[in-house]
Amino acid sequence: MNFDNLKNEWNAENPAESNISSDMLKINQAHTPIDKIRAKMKHEFFYQLFFLVFMAIIPHIFGFSALINRVFMMTYSTTCGFTAYYFFKFYIFYKNSYNLSMDTRKNILWFYYEMKLNIELYKALTYIVAFISVGFLTAFVFIEKASIFSKILNKLSPVYILLNCFVTILIIGAITELWAWFYYGKYLKQVKKVIDELDYE
Amino acid sequence: MKETENTFLTLINQHKAIIHKISKMYMNDAEEQRDLFQEIVFQLWKAYPSFKGNSKFTTWMYRVCLNTAIICFKKESRKVDKTPYDGNIDIIDVNENEGKEEKLAYLYTAVQELNAIEKALIFLFLENQSHREIAENLGISEVNARVKLNRTKEKLQFIIKKNGYEF
Numbered sequence: 001m002n003f004d005n006l007k008n009e010w011n012a013e014n015p016a017e018s019n020i021s022s023d024m025l026k027i028n029q030a031h032t033p034i035d036k037i038r039a040k041m042k043h044e045f046f047y048q049l050f051f052l053v054f055m056a057i058i059p060h061i062f063g064f065s066a067l068i069n070r071v072f073m074m075t076y077s078t079t080c081g082f083t084a085y086y087f088f089k090f091y092i093f094y095k096n097s098y099n100l101s102m103d104t105r106k107n108i109l110w111f112y113y114e115m116k117l118n119i120e121l122y123k124a125l126t127y128i129v130a131f132i133s134v135g136f137l138t139a140f141v142f143i144e145k146a147s148i149f150s151k152i153l154n155k156l157s158p159v160y161i162l163l164n165c166f167v168t169i170l171i172i173g174a175i176t177e178l179w180a181w182f183y184y185g186k187y188l189k190q191v192k193k194v195i196d197e198l199d200y201e
Numbered sequence: 202m203k204e205t206e207n208t209f210l211t212l213i214n215q216h217k218a219i220i221h222k223i224s225k226m227y228m229n230d231a232e233e234q235r236d237l238f239q240e241i242v243f244q245l246w247k248a249y250p251s252f253k254g255n256s257k258f259t260t261w262m263y264r265v266c267l268n269t270a271i272i273c274f275k276k277e278s279r280k281v282d283k284t285p286y287d288g289n290i291d292i293i294d295v296n297e298n299e300g301k302e303e304k305l306a307y308l309y310t311a312v313q314e315l316n317a318i319e320k321a322l323i324f325l326f327l328e329n330q331s332h333r334e335i336a337e338n339l340g341i342s343e344v345n346a347r348v349k350l351n352r353t354k355e356k357l358q359f360i361i362k363k364n365g366y367e368f
Contacts, residue, residue, distance in 0.1 A: 013222070021210075103338060111272060194316075
């Protein structure tokens with residue numbers, strides 16, 4: 001195979017295509033993996049907003065007592081606080097522009113770590129909200145169903161209770177990790193593959 | 202703004218063959234080629250303020266085009282024939298009499314089996330880039346660029362042969 005001949009033919013090739021017009025500069029959204037993650041995070045923001053609004057009416061739906069209502073308000077305000085903090089971080093990520101004129105290595109590493117950082121932030125928020133919810137449910141059971149719950153607790157061994165706590169944490173962890181991987185992980189995997197190809201010697 | 206846009210469009214139209222070639226190298230399907238072409242044009246326009254004129258426009262353009270193509274993945278991973286070469290293939294000799302376009306078509310088919318970095322290496326080589334320039338574009342050492350390019354050329358030769366062509 002003669003690469004020099006091929007080169008000449010390659011350079012002589014001039015695809016007869018129509019001119020690029022200004023309309024092509026006006027597409028709304030780019031489709032790099034980071035843009036796809038940003039678009040998904042934007043959707044999640046609206047789901048989360050809906051969830052917070054729904055949470056606000058939970059006491060009315062279930063007719064909480066005054067005491068559990070106070071605990072719920074604490075839970076709700078903490079959840080809102082953490083959500084606002086993380087969504088501010090995601091907003092910065094969303095607005096942070098990227099520069100594709102760097103060399104490929106710098107560019108791909110920037111994409112990889114920016115995506116990884118935000119997926120980790122996303123997981124952190126999911127963990128926090130999940131544990132706050134578990135905390136509230138525990139408080140609810142202790143306050144509202146104290147008599148039944150104390151009877152059950154008396155019958156259970158400390159090892160069994162600890163084991164249950166451990167399994168709960170494990171389930172929350174597994175769901176969070178799997179969800180993040182299923183929703184965002186494939187993009188990260190694709191970018192990591194390119195880094196490996198670049199590093200392979 | 203309008204003036205900047207016009208300057209950009211003039212420059213980009215002068216060198217649009219680069220975008221076409223990269224789109225054809227990175228995507229096999231015509232629709233995906235069009236999508237990638239559009240994505241590259243959009244990314245070039247977005248990155249245009251970063252072009253300060255310290256280097257040639259094409260040098261800057263190569264980087265943005267390749268980085269966009271490398272980072273924009275196919276919608277679904279296409280099943281590429283990875284059958285190892287067993288030596289029992291009828292080789293069609295594509296000689297000088299045959300159309301140059303046909304030879305390039307075989308090349309475009311063969312490069313679909315290369316990974317994103319190998320495609321970038323072959324593209325820059327065919328665009329007459331030196332080892333140093335290839336290394337600078339990809340952010341790797343010159344020695345590494347040389348080694349990778351030689352390996353990729355061998356791999357490409359093997360694929361073309363495996364597909365039953367020789368030129």
